[in-house]
Amino acid sequence: MTTKIEGKFDDNLKNTSSDAFRDFNKTFQEQMQKLYKDIEGYKGVVIKNLSSGSIQVDYDVKLEIPATSEANKTVKTISENLVAAIQNYNCSENCTGSDCVCFVSNFTSVVDLNMTQVEENLCDRQTQIKEEFRRYYMPFLTSTGVICITRCDSRHTDSLPCVYGRCSVSQAGPQCECSDKVAFWYWDKACSSRISKVGVGVGVPVAILVLVTTTFTILLLRSRRQKEQYRKKLRSRSELYSSDDGNWDGSRGFAMGNPAATWEDMETSNISYINLERVDTSRTMHIQRPTMVP
Structure with missing residues (x-):
């Protein structure tokens, strides 16, 4: 001041x-x-x-x-x-006498405020805390005074939350004791996430069954589709050489041209369409011997 x-x-x-x-x-x-x-x-x-x-x-x-x-x-x-x-x-x-002190009005002021902080090792001197555990405690200011807390306290600057369990302090330090370890697996030391053993025991076989069923269904559908495609190809080939009247009639017809082929008592044209069902097999057919043309 x-x-x-x-x-x-x-x-x-x-x-x-x-x-x-x-x-x-x-x-x-x-x-x-x-x-x-x-x-x-x-x-x-x-x-x-x-x-x-x-x-x-x-x-x-x-x-x-x-x-x-x-x-x-x-x-x-x-x-x-x-x-x-x-x-x-x-x-x-x-004020009276020679020792009187008179202040100049409205001059007094506070220049700076400074507080000595609570010592960090304050808890190391607390006899209520066993010596082997004192290093895990730190001072914490409350509205009524100073208390010593560990990471198990949520007010600690680096608290250790034990979601599915409780926190305790041993000679090794604060640690979480997860609950129901018989029924659950825990992923971390803070017991923050867990998996049910019963759920895994039931879920894994069901998942495998679903996977196998899905795979079999896909293979079956693919097999049926391939068979259907093969049948369509067979039908398209069959239709190429057959028709309703029994004649072999392709999309462009079935024709044979042989100017040298003649039947008895029958005048033939250059191109003849043959209906095999109506051919008289008893009649004689004369075919001119082929000659080589240089």
């Missing part, structure tokens, strides 16, 4: 070993004790520096308050009360 006191500045006040500084310090301490005696956690003041401009005092106020999660809010309230105590002080009414 900083404040200003009415009076003439003496250069000897800069020397902390001088009588002037010791006398001023004694008077200042007594005056602050009167002003701050009712302030929560007040443990005294320490002068850091004296400078001119009347007498400007830079000093620290020592406070001791419970270590709780509300400590910051408490310190802020106390700092406001420290300023108000000086601003509300009436020098003419409350």
Whole structure:
């Protein structure tokens, strides 16, 4: 904090070993004790520096308050009360004698707030915790004070959630004890995911059966489709050489041309269509011997 006191500045006040500084310090301490005696956690003041401009005092106020999660809010309230105590002080009414300290109105202010944090190894000194387990505990601020917690506590900065089980601390450290291990398999040490053994025992055979059935059905359908395609090919080939009247009649007909072939008593054209069912096999057919044409 900083404040200003009415009076003439003496250069000897800069020397902390001088009588002037010791006398001023004694008077200042007594005056602050009167002003701050009712302030929560007040443990005294320490002068850091004296400078001119009347007498400007830079000093620290020592406070001791419970270590709780509300400590910051408490310190802020106390700092406001420290300023108000000086601003509300009436020098003419409350100050008499040579040791009187009169403050310059509306000059006092809080320059900085600083708190000593709770020691991290605080839990190492707790006799309530067995020595072999102390290293797994850390201090945690609550609204009522400091407690020591492990990773099994959800308030820990690196808590260990045991979804299907409970957390316990052994000499090896915090660990999850998964429940119903007879009925379930667990994928991780936090017991966060599990698989039913009964479900696997029933599900795997069913899955295999479904897979086999599906594969067999696919093969059967493919076989039927191949057979149907083969039958269609046979029918298309058969239709190429057959018709309803029994004649071999392809899409372009079935024709044979042989100018040298003649039947008795029958004039033939260059191209003859033959109906094999109507051929008279008793009649004689004359065919000219073929000749080689160079």
